[in-house]
Amino acid sequence: MEFVNTIGKIVHMETHLHGGSANKNIGDAFLLVWKFPENVTLWDVENPRLASEQVRGEIAKVAENALASFVAIIAGLRRSAKLNTYTNDSRLTARMPGFQVNMGFGLHAGWAIEGAIGSEHKVDASYLSPNVNLSARLEAATKQFDVPILVSDTFVSLCGKQTQALMREIDAVTVKGSSEPMGVHTFDVSHDASPAHGAREDPGLKSERNRYDRLGFPKSRHTV
Numbered sequence: 001m002e003f004v005n006t007i008g009k010i011v012h013m014e015t016h017l018h019g020g021s022a023n024k025n026i027g028d029a030f031l032l033v034w035k036f037p038e039n040v041t042l043w044d045v046e047n048p049r050l051a052s053e054q055v056r057g058e059i060a061k062v063a064e065n066a067l068a069s070f071v072a073i074i075a076g077l078r079r080s081a082k083l084n085t086y087t088n089d090s091r092l093t094a095r096m097p098g099f100q101v102n103m104g105f106g107l108h109a110g111w112a113i114e115g116a117i118g119s120e121h122k123v124d125a126s127y128l129s130p131n132v133n134l135s136a137r138l139e140a141a142t143k144q145f146d147v148p149i150l151v152s153d154t155f156v157s158l159c160g161k162q163t164q165a166l167m168r169e170i171d172a173v174t175v176k177g178s179s180e181p182m183g184v185h186t187f188d189v190s191h192d193a194s195p196a197h198g199a200r201e202d203p204g205l206k207s208e209r210n211r212y213d214r215l216g217f218p219k220s221r222h223t224v
Contacts, residue, residue, distance in 0.1 A: 004028050006083055007101070010076040018069035019062065024126055029139070033112075033127060034066045042111050048158055063109065063158040067187060070105040070149055074189050077101050106138025107151040109158055137175060138184065145170060145186070153183035 008030065012022040015032045023031040036045060037058055044051040048059055077083060083101050086092060092099055110131030116123045138150040147170070156167050167185040174181050 003083075003086060006080065007077065007103070010080060011073055011103075014069045014072045014076060018065040018072070020066060020069060024124060029136075031127070031132070032066075032069075034062050036062050045109060045158065057160075059158050060160040060163070063155060064160065064163050066107060067149075067151070067159070067163070070107070071187070071189055073103065073105075074148055077103065103148065104139050104142030105149045106135045106140070106142065107149070107155045108135040108138060109152075109155045110134075134175060141173075141184070145184075147186040148189055149187050151185050151187065153185065156183075156185050 004027075007028070008025060011030050011032070015022050020032050020034040023033050025031075040055055040058055044055050045059060048056055051059065087099060087101065108131055110129065112127040112129035112132055114127055115125070117126050117128070118124055134152065138152060142148060142150050151167065153169075156164055159167070167187055169183050169185045172181040172183050
């Protein structure tokens with residue numbers, strides 16, 4: 001519990017700092033949601049190229065903040081002194097050589113029904129939608145593709161051109177319940193991009209940080 005909650009604190013904090021909301025925890029998985037402003041319609045999200053320049057900018061800001069939060073979470077996991085006590089525990093490394101804390105992230109965009117699910121005995125506020133399920137499938141597929149972040153081509157289309165240029169398409173898949181193939185992309189992030197406290201930084205990682213800075217992602221305002 002302490003291990004998962006340490007990770008949860010980093011996940012929830014970065015999500016909040018980047019304009020999102022932590023919806024619910026499912027074991028060691030987290031459902032995170034970013035809402036578009038009220039003036040952005042579902043039609044705008046589904047047809048970003050046809051939306052006005054102002055609306056496109058608002059859509060891109062939300063999408064890029066979501067991506068930025070995941071990059072910041074990966075860096076936060078690497079920097080966390082508390083998580084490093086697990087990584088460096090001799091008892092754990094004896095049973096699991098090379099143990100390291102890794103997370104997978106799936107990003108997709110679309111409509112969802114927001115509401116209370118349950119009964120008078122137990123109620124949860126949550127979201128129901130095929131789009132929510134697709135996000136979960138993308139997260140699960142990060143293990144298959146061996147990348148930390150997987151995003152749908154729908155999500156990529158919402159980002160600004162500068163961010164889109166940094167995405168790498170890795171496959172086209174047909175998900176269950178659909179006959180149309182969907183492109184899946186990743187945003188390459190080095191797990192060593194942010195060294196742990198007290199660790200010496202590899203000079204070769206400087207380009208990774210410069211790439212992050214050029215994208216204009218918000219900087220984390222705290223140290224975990």
